Amino acid sequence: MSNTTTNVASTASSDNNKRGAAILTKEEARFARRELRRHKMTAFALVVPLLVFISFAFVAPILTMLHQGYYSPVVADLIPQTLEKLESWDGQGQPDKRVLTSMAIDLKRLAADRTSGKLAAEINRHKPGASSMVKSTARKLRRKDDADLAQNGAALLLAANKSWADAKTWQAVQKAGKIYTDGFYLTALDLERTFEGEIQIREATQIYIQLYTKTLRMALVITLMCLVLGYPLAYFLANAPSKTSNMLMIFVLLPFWTSLLVRTTAWIALLQTNGVVNSFLMELHVISEPLDMLYTEFSTIIAMTHILLPFMILPLYSVMKGIDKSYMRAAMSMGAKPIPAFLKVYLPNTLPGLSAGALLVFIISVGYYITPALVGGTDGQMISNIIAFHMQQSNNWGLAAALGTMLLILILTLYWVYDRFVGASNIKLG
Amino acid sequence: MSQPFPSYYTLWHKAGSYALKFTAFAVLFFLIVPIIVIIPLSFNAEPYFTFTKGMVTFEPSAYSMRWYDAIVTNPNWLLAIKNSFIIGFFATIVATTLGTMAAVGLSSQRMPYKRLIMALLLSPMIVPLIIIAAGMFFFYSKFGFAGTYTGLIIAHAALGVPFVIITVTATLSGFDRSLYFAGLSMGASPLKTFFDVVVPLIRPGVISGAMFAFVTSFDEVVLVLFLAGPGQRTIPRQMFSGLREQINPTILAVATLLIMVSVAFLITLEFLRRRSERLRGLESPH
Amino acid sequence: MKITTMVTGAALGVMLASTAMAAELTVVSFGGAYGAAQKKHMLDPYTAKTGTKILFEDYSGGIAEIKAQVEANNIQWDVVDIEVIDLERACSEGLLEVIPASVLAAGADGTPGAQDFIPSAIANECGVGNIVWTIIYAYNEKTIGSVKPTSIGDFFDTKKISGKRAMRKRPQVNMEWALIADGVAADKVYEVLATDAGQARAFAKLDTIKDDIVWFDSWSQVPQLLNDGGAVMGQSANGRIFDAIKKDGKPFKMVWDAHVYDLDVWAVVKGSKKKDLAFDFISFATGTKPLSGMPDVAYGPTRKSSMALVDPAVIPDLPTSHLDEGVKADGIFWADFGESLGEKFNEWLLK
Structure with a gap:
């Protein structure tokens, strides 16, 4: 919306310039242009420091993350010689003796440098279970002397673990050796590339697509809950006398301003096995055994609804406040039934606030981390939690980056929609 | 809704109206009760997260200040409180200074690529924190910023910027820009013009933007989890690990204190809003 | 303007003060009762003796956090208490x-040190033994019901004993227990677990109780889960339960069948900027006197000379008095299989 105004303004001003040029003297026209340029420069100069700051503090990190998702130099750095020799291998059967010997020598070196674990972890991503094979072989070869390895490396490697004769092992080594890989993105989509280069559905467990679907479903449920709870309240507040509504608005704004951790703590206190809700219900004899509410998807949804509800209420309220009450009254006094009158007259008028609130709640909940991490248990985990898991627990940073990139694309698409329909700068802050 | 019903209202209308009132109050209850419940629980004499029998019957012995003492005597909490203020303060300064300047520039109609730049500058508010945290962890580690105050201050300042831009832009929306450029064309330096003409007008926006930036930093935990070293733990970080590892009513005591802080913020903000409205009302005849 | 200046001044003051009193050494351990014992017998005396300020941080074990620091070249920890099951791998x-x-x-x-330590305490070149401890399971006598569990099989038997079981969210020990409960002899566990069929068998056994498991990350959570009814039984480090029974008088009972005993060591994170100070701390902390304080939480000291200072009343509660019922945790097995089983375990969890 603001786009159009800017366009109109700039066309108008350039029109003025053209027309002005005919009327003003050359000197004056040049002055005017210089002034315009100066204004532009001043405005731009004011924005530049922040642009530089944001580029460094925010954009560069995001780009680094994108890069991490396809760049994986670890294996290529660890065993360059073996990989080079492996290049001529046709992918069938056991590779050349030279390759095996080279691997044996590399493994001894890695074991001594204590970096065999790194290699093992990388290869394991392409062949589950390979890590134990690499590590135990490295440990065994560490004690052999160099001359022996150069002579009988291949035999020693095979003696340490017979999986080194398996073509699948070497296919995994070759795949892991690629510096630029689409492997993390494929894994993030539950796909994999066969050795021949075909993309197929991953043979091992498929979890990520399901996780994205689950995240979107939870975000949708949360958005709908916010809508169902927020709409009537916003309507009530918008139509109440301003004294009442100002007073009651505190009930919306206080949670909004209260720390996220505090609100999450509150839900833990309420929902845990021995928590407030269970003790209350048991005191009333509604239930005899405490319900398992905390650490479930249910607790995640309810806590997140509570946390995000103000983001729904505030835009709805400000739109509803601007709607002329006489429309509804007129419709109703002319005998329209309340429900059709509401649907035909009132609801369409609230759509801007409704879409703003719903999109905002949806965008925020898709990328949420803290609340599911604290109250979600195993079922309430969302995509952000798995990204954090791969960052902090499994140390699979490439996969974390690939999953993060996909989440980012999803969010930016939603942001673009939001910007088009609502305008990014129209976000309401209470 | 307390006004008498108009004559054309039927019984169903009235019922509907009561139902609405009931729903609205139920939702308000849902919003506020979890926050209120924490406060008495933080005075629990027992190490539980729920009301004991004694608390329900208001026995004085069931209540105690022990969890508040636990905050004051625990060096980790004290460090966290101090860190939250240090990081919040400097992040606010950076975000407010850069954000205010940019907002002034952006509200100029002559600003090129305005919409694009605006979308970029506001994006830290939209991009999920986990993505920002992962990226910053990779990027800041390269520069040795991870695990330092500087790293966290930069990170939190980036998160605070959008709020400053939004609030300052909002105060500028009613501002007659020609005043500023008049100042400029009369030969005053841009800086002087800025301080004499623009600053007084946008001050309420700047202050509320700064408050948002501070609260954002003060409440932020995801970036802290990824970027902070043990020496930079903040209040939310300490709460997060407490909730994950040892649930203990000290967290409730901290939470109660934070609720008090939010109440103070809410009051200040409301005061600022009223003042801004009044100022702009006075300013308009010029 | 005046207020702003004052605030700035105050903040700068705080900032300067904070750099002046910055901690000199970051030590990381498991918190809870164990952390408290370490603080009392190792950290505080060290600070008193040398004046070195120590920042004592909790973690929940595993090597992931250390690995992230080393790989990102962002070293935040100096000394870390690590389980031997993870030590070999790290x-x-x-x-x-x-x-x-x-x-x-x-x-x-x-x-001399090399003779005073029990051999397994200094078997690995990266750590110095700190305690002998074990993983048992415990139940709450108030919530367990009429049938009391006595064996590891009972832990996996939801028909005999219903209710939630708390387990640590990682494959270590859980896989071992699953196999033993499924009938594998204790001394064959690691041999079976090294095969694909054995791993599948362990997961299949875990599947039978998957819906009844409450996962936890930190050992501190177990006494709480047992206490507040979050779980009727739970896997735990023996010291946590001992402490809850002894200090807080909780009605908990330990089951020693197939406990998996292990050592904890002090180690130094690779690339620590305070390496020498860290070594000095470890040397102090594993001295005779500091180690003799560990039986406060029913963990055995790793020095013969410390054993002499231990209160005889506590000896029956030490893991060393139950070795015949237990399994020794195999750090080398987990060094090789930690990565691959870790990944399989996580995929199994998400399924």
């Missing part, structure tokens, strides 16, 4: 510094 992956022999201090009775 050491072989280059995440820890090699400990110089000079760190092993002589015992109070003059025995």
Whole structure:
């Protein structure tokens, strides 16, 4: 919306310039242009420091993350010689003796440098279970002397673990050796590339697509809950006398301003096995055994609804406040039934606030981390939690980056929609 | 809704109206009760997260200040409180200074690529924190910023910027820009013009933007989890690990204190809003 | 303007003060009762003796956090208490510094360090033994019902005993227990677990109780889960339960069947900027006197000379008094299989 105004303004001003040029003297026209340029420069100069700051503090990190998702130099750095020799291998059967010997020598070196674990972890991503094979072989070869390895490396490697004769092992080594890989993105989509280069559905467990679907479903449920709870309240507040509504608005704004951790703590206190809700219900004899509410998807949804509800209420309220009450009254006094009158007259008028609130709640909940991490248990985990898991627990940073990139694309698409329909700068802050 | 019903209202209308009132109050209850419940629980004499029998019957012995003492005597909490203020303060300064300047520039109609730049500058508010945290962890580690105050201050300042831009832009929306450029064309330096003409007008926006930036930093935990070293733990970080590892009513005591802080913020903000409205009302005849 | 200046001044003051009193050494351990014992017997005396300020941080074990620090070259920790089940892996992956022999201090009775420590305490070059501890399971007598569990099989038997079981969210120990409960002899566990069929068998056994498991990350959570009814039984480090029974008088009972005993060591994170100070701390902390304080939480000291100072009343509660019922945790197995089983375990969890 603001786009159009800017366009109109700039066309108008350039029109003025053209027309002005005919009327003003050359000197004056040049002055005017210089002034315009100066204004532009001043405005731009004011924005530049922040642009530089944001580029460094925010954009560069995001780009680094994108890069991490396809760049994986670890294996290529660890065993360059073996990989080079492996290049001529046709992918069938056991590779050349030279390759095996080279691997044996590399493994001894890695074991001594204590970096065999790194290699093992990388290869394991392409062949589950390979890590134990690499590590135990490295440990065994560490004690052999160099001359022996150069002579009988291949035999020693095979003696340490017979999986080194398996073509699948070497296919995994070759795949892991690629510096630029689409492997993390494929894994993030539950796909994999066969050795021949075909993309197929991953043979091992498929979890990520399901996780994205689950995240979107939870975000949708949360958005709908916010809508169902927020709409009537916003309507009530918008139509109440301003004294009442100002007073009651505190009930919306206080949670909004209260720390996220505090609100999450509150839900833990309420929902845990021995928590407030269970003790209350048991005191009333509604239930005899405490319900398992905390650490479930249910607790995640309810806590997140509570946390995000103000983001729904505030835009709805400000739109509803601007709607002329006489429309509804007129419709109703002319005998329209309340429900059709509401649907035909009132609801369409609230759509801007409704879409703003719903999109905002949806965008925020898709990328949420803290609340599911604290109250979600195993079922309430969302995509952000798995990204954090791969960052902090499994140390699979490439996969974390690939999953993060996909989440980012999803969010930016939603942001673009939001910007088009609502305008990014129209976000309401209470 | 307390006004008498108009004559054309039927019984169903009235019922509907009561139902609405009931729903609205139920939702308000849902919003506020979890926050209120924490406060008495933080005075629990027992190490539980729920009301004991004694608390329900208001026995004085069931209540105690022990969890508040636990905050004051625990060096980790004290460090966290101090860190939250240090990081919040400097992040606010950076975000407010850069954000205010940019907002002034952006509200100029002559600003090129305005919409694009605006979308970029506001994006830290939209991009999920986990993505920002992962990226910053990779990027800041390269520069040795991870695990330092500087790293966290930069990170939190980036998160605070959008709020400053939004609030300052909002105060500028009613501002007659020609005043500023008049100042400029009369030969005053841009800086002087800025301080004499623009600053007084946008001050309420700047202050509320700064408050948002501070609260954002003060409440932020995801970036802290990824970027902070043990020496930079903040209040939310300490709460997060407490909730994950040892649930203990000290967290409730901290939470109660934070609720008090939010109440103070809410009051200040409301005061600022009223003042801004009044100022702009006075300013308009010029 | 005045207020702003004052605030700035105050903040700068705080900032300066904070750099002046910055901690000199970051030590990381498991918190809870164990952390408290370490603070009392190791950290506080060390600070009193040398004046070194220590920042004591909790973690929940595993090597992931150390690995992230080393790989990102962002070292935040100096000294870390690590379970031997994870030590071999951390050491072989280059995440820890090699400990110089000079760190092993002589015992109070003059025995040279290398002889005073029990052999397994100094078997790995990256760590110095700190405690002998074990993983048992415990139940709450108030919530368990009429049938009391006595064996590891009972832990996996939801028909005999219903209710939630708390387990630590990682494959270590859970896989071992699953196999033993499924009938594998204790001394064959690691042999079976090294095969694909054995791993599948362990997961299949875990599947039978999957819906009844409450997962936890930190050992501190177990006494709480047992206490507030979050779980009727739970896997735990023996010291946590001992402490809850002894200090807080909780009605908990330990089951020693197939407990998996292990050591904890002090180690130094590779690349720590305070390496020498870290070694000095370890040398102090594994001295005769500090180690003799560990039985406060029913963990055995790793020095012979410390054993002499232990209160005889506590000896029956130490893991060393139950070795015949237990299984020794195999750090080498987990060094090789930690990565691959970790990944399989996580996929199994998400299924």
